[in-house]
Amino acid sequence: MKKMSLRTRVLTGTVVVAALGAGTFGAMSANASTPAAAPATTVKADTANRNLQQTTHLTLDAAKKAADAALDAAKKENQRIAVSVVDRNGNTILTLRGDGSGPQAYESAEKKAYTAVSWNAPTSELAKRLAQAPNLKDIPGTLFLGGGAPVQVKGAPVAGIGVAGAPSGDLDEKFARAGVAALAK
Numbered sequence: 001m002k003k004m005s006l007r008t009r010v011l012t013g014t015v016v017v018a019a020l021g022a023g024t025f026g027a028m029s030a031n032a033s034t035p036a037a038a039p040a041t042t043v044k045a046d047t048a049n050r051n052l053q054q055t056t057h058l059t060l061d062a063a064k065k066a067a068d069a070a071l072d073a074a075k076k077e078n079q080r081i082a083v084s085v086v087d088r089n090g091n092t093i094l095t096l097r098g099d100g101s102g103p104q105a106y107e108s109a110e111k112k113a114y115t116a117v118s119w120n121a122p123t124s125e126l127a128k129r130l131a132q133a134p135n136l137k138d139i140p141g142t143l144f145l146g147g148g149a150p151v152q153v154k155g156a157p158v159a160g161i162g163v164a165g166a167p168s169g170d171l172d173e174k175f176a177r178a179g180v181a182a183l184a185k
Helices: 006-030 060-076 105-119 123-129 134-138 169-183
Strands: 082-087 092-097 148-153 156-164
Touching: 060 082, 060 092, 060 156, 060 169, 082 105, 082 169, 092 105, 105 123, 105 148, 105 156, 105 169, 123 148, 123 169, 148 169, 156 169
Parallel strands: none
Antiparallel strands: 082 092, 082 156, 148 156
């Protein structure tokens, strides 16, 4: 091993001592009893801020009320269905699979509800649009068959109700509308 010159040893020692001193000072500063200063800028948000938007969402109780009404309407006509209620963003609030409904009904009900709220229109009307825009059916998560109905507040969609499992989309939509009507009571 090569010997270092006196000058190199002094400089190296000075650097080491300075680094240790800085580390000790930093540790003492971090442990000081005085609290750290608040950040120079604080962001405050309130509902008066024009960057925020409030939306209306169904409660779980309201979604359950609508789903039960759709199931009851189907049961009166001896139909076995599944019903799904989604929020304005298409997120499922709840899905109920009625006794004896087919295995496809669960997923189909969710897709019909999602489709109805996405376009703020009954899915039977949307199915008619496929003639002019057949690529609509390619949008993920959608199903353009009768059985979905939007829930509106002041004309704006706040939820969607989808029903599947009856032998026709007309019946499915009739039961979905029964769910929507239950929310008006």
